[in-house]
Amino acid sequence: MKEQIGVVPLGEVPTLAVEVIAANITAYYKLPADVLPMRPIPESTFDEARLKYNAGLLINKLDALDFEGYSKIVGVISRDMFIPIFNYVYGQAVQGGSLALISLFRLNRNADGSTPSTSLVFERAAKLALHELGHLFNLFHCNETKCIMHFSGVIEDLNKIPFYLCRDCARRLPR
Ligand SMILES: [Zn+2]
Ligand SMILES: [Zn+2]
Numbered sequence: 001m002k003e004q005i006g007v008v009p010l011g012e013v014p015t016l017a018v019e020v021i022a023a024n025i026t027a028y029y030k031l032p033a034d035v036l037p038m039r040p041i042p043e044s045t046f047d048e049a050r051l052k053y054n055a056g057l058l059i060n061k062l063d064a065l066d067f068e069g070y071s072k073i074v075g076v077i078s079r080d081m082f083i084p085i086f087n088y089v090y091g092q093a094v095q096g097g098s099l100a101l102i103s104l105f106r107l108n109r110n111a112d113g114s115t116p117s118t119s120l121v122f123e124r125a126a127k128l129a130l131h132e133l134g135h136l137f138n139l140f141h142c143n144e145t146k147c148i149m150h151f152s153g154v155i156e157d158l159n160k161i162p163f164y165l166c167r168d169c170a171r172r173l174p175r
Contacts (some may be wrong), residue, residue, distance in 0.1 A: 005033040005133070006070035010058070010077040010101075011041040016118075017104060017125050018076050024126035025074070025133060028148075028163060029173075039065065041077065055081040055092035055101055062099050072098050072136050074129050080105040090152065091128045093135035100132035111156050124158050130165075139169050 007022045009015075018035045025033040045057040058081065067073050081089050081103045090107075093100035107124040110116050116124075127148060134149045142149035147166035152158040165173075 003031050003071045004069060005029075005031055006036045006067050006073045007033055007129070008036045008062075008067070008073055008075050009038040010075050011038070011079065013038070013076050013078050013104065017122055020122040021074065021076060021102075021126050021129040024130060024163070028130055028165070029133065029137075034070075036067070036070075036073075039075075041079065047082070050082055052080040052082045052088065053077065053103075055083050055089050055103075058101055059092060059094060059099050062101070072133065073100070074133060075099070075101040076104065076125070076129075077101065078104050090158070091132040093132040095135050095140075096138035097136060100129075100136055102128040102132055106155065107158075109155070111154065120159075124155070127158055127161055127163065128152075130163070134165070134169065137173055139172055142166060142169050144168070 005025050007018050009018050022033040022035050042061040045054050045061060047054050062075050083089050091102040104125055107121045130148045139149050141151045144166040146162055146164060147169055148161060149169045150161055
């Protein structure tokens with residue numbers, strides 16, 4: 001199947017954010033990427049104890065939807081997400097699979113509590129999407145700090161990572 005990437009807003013997500021993500025996917029991976037119609041957030045994935053959305057359950061819900069013609073899907077959500085072993089996650093992906101998710105929630109604040117410019121928020125969102133998509137292409141976390149596949153645990157890490165896939169990771173990409 002020819003690679004065709006779909007970027008899906010889950011619930012209310014700024015239109016420009018998903019457009020910037022799709023444009024960056026095309027620019028960096030040289031693949032066609034479309035913004036797909038918004039899908040409602042499955043409320044059953046909300047965890048009443050953590051007051052966040054369960055990223056793993058969200059991925060399962062995405063899996064149950066039909067995205068005909070798209071080989072890989074990147075879901076974008078404005079709400080906070082977690083996985084059982086982490087209090088929060090910026091993104092989540094099925095390694096080597098077809099579904100990834102990113103959350104804009106924690107991109108809207110700087111480490112010092114100040115509010116970033118909209119362009120910086122979009123830049124962070126695009127980096128996250130490229131990172132999670134890398135997992136879908138079966139790339140693993142990279143030790144190279146100047147590589148999009150380097151793990152970002154906090155927002156400063158994400159700021160420091162450039163829009164760049166190191167030579168080793170680029171070589172591992174399926175052609
Ligand atoms: Zn990762
Ligand atoms: Zn790398």
